[in-house]
Amino acid sequence: xxxxxxxxxxxxxxxxxxxxxxxxxxxxxxxxxxxxxxxxxxxxxxxxxxxxxxxxxxxxxxxxxxxxxxxxxxxxxxxxxxxxxxxxxxxxxxxxxxxxxxxxxxxxxxxxxxxxxxxxxxxxxxxxxxxxxxxxxxxxxxxxxxxxxxx
Amino acid sequence: xxxxxxxxxxxxxxxxxxxxxxxxxxxxxxxxxxxxxxxxxxxxxxxxxxxxxxxxxxxxxxxxxxxxxxxxxxxxxxxxxxxxxxxxxxxxxxxxxxxxxxxxxxxxxxxxxxxxxxxxxxxxxx
Numbered sequence: 001x002x003x004x005x006x007x008x009x010x011x012x013x014x015x016x017x018x019x020x021x022x023x024x025x026x027x028x029x030x031x032x033x034x035x036x037x038x039x040x041x042x043x044x045x046x047x048x049x050x051x052x053x054x055x056x057x058x059x060x061x062x063x064x065x066x067x068x069x070x071x072x073x074x075x076x077x078x079x080x081x082x083x084x085x086x087x088x089x090x091x092x093x094x095x096x097x098x099x100x101x102x103x104x105x106x107x108x109x110x111x112x113x114x115x116x117x118x119x120x121x122x123x124x125x126x127x128x129x130x131x132x133x134x135x136x137x138x139x140x141x142x143x144x145x146x147x148x149x150x151x
Numbered sequence: 152x153x154x155x156x157x158x159x160x161x162x163x164x165x166x167x168x169x170x171x172x173x174x175x176x177x178x179x180x181x182x183x184x185x186x187x188x189x190x191x192x193x194x195x196x197x198x199x200x201x202x203x204x205x206x207x208x209x210x211x212x213x214x215x216x217x218x219x220x221x222x223x224x225x226x227x228x229x230x231x232x233x234x235x236x237x238x239x240x241x242x243x244x245x246x247x248x249x250x251x252x253x254x255x256x257x258x259x260x261x262x263x264x265x266x267x268x269x270x271x272x273x274x275x276x277x
Binding site: 004064065066068069070072073074075076077078081084085088102103105106107108109110111112113114116117120124 | 172173175176178179180182183184185186201242245246249250253255256257258260261263264265266267268270271272273274275276
């Protein structure tokens with residue numbers, strides 16, 4: 001993991017959660033829409049909060065795809081789950097929603113879960129090549145070390 | 152009967168969003184480190200490789216199905232059950248399918264992380 005890769009994970013967390021909160025803020029202006037009123041969603045696209053939210057989610061999707069190009073899915077998903085905590089905190093301070101004890105407990109569990117993967121390797125050796133597990137691990141460590149040296 | 156439909160819609164959302172994540176992971180790991188590709192061949196090469204990937208197109212389709220089935224089930228289902236149940240089950244389903252379909256080495260550390268995060272999301276989204 002080098003600095004650039006940590007930045008990509010940070011972008012997933014920040015733009016994913018900001019995108020959701022901005023969409024939620026925008027939909028508050030638009031109001032409730034039933035499934036039979038889907039065309040009513042089109043004027044919602046003119047709402048600045050929703051436009052900002054969509055922009056954030058586009059950046060989120062690009063960073064998410066980028067992370068998956070060099071890390072395992074089972075690393076990226078838990079590592080970026082801290083975004084749920086960011087959403088809860090943003091909706092508390094920005095949308096003024098209440099956080100119950102149950103939600104604080106949820107936040108605590110997510111933080112513990114993230115701690116478990118954050119210290120581990122971001123790309124595991126694949127099980128198909130388990131015969132040469134040690135050789136592969138060594139090679140990938142050398143490779144990532146070289147990458148860190150370069151940037 | 153309503154609870155059957157609720158759980159059926161949760162199952163569809165979990166399957167579609169897990170499918171989307173796994174297919175996207177498959178597409179991107181086949182393409183390779185896009186940072187390195189950009190350094191060597193430029194941004195256009197990255198876009199060309201991503202857009203021409205069949206796995207990527209399939210992933211987008213699955214994600215669209217997941218998004219619209221979530222939207223659909225939220226319009227009549229029990230929001231406080233559908234959203235947290237779908238999000239947290241997706242975490243566990245992703246760990247299972249990453250092991251089976253992507254051959255990722257899901258060790259004890261990653262299992263614990265997936266279970267803790269899934270439980271946390273279930274509590275948080277309620």
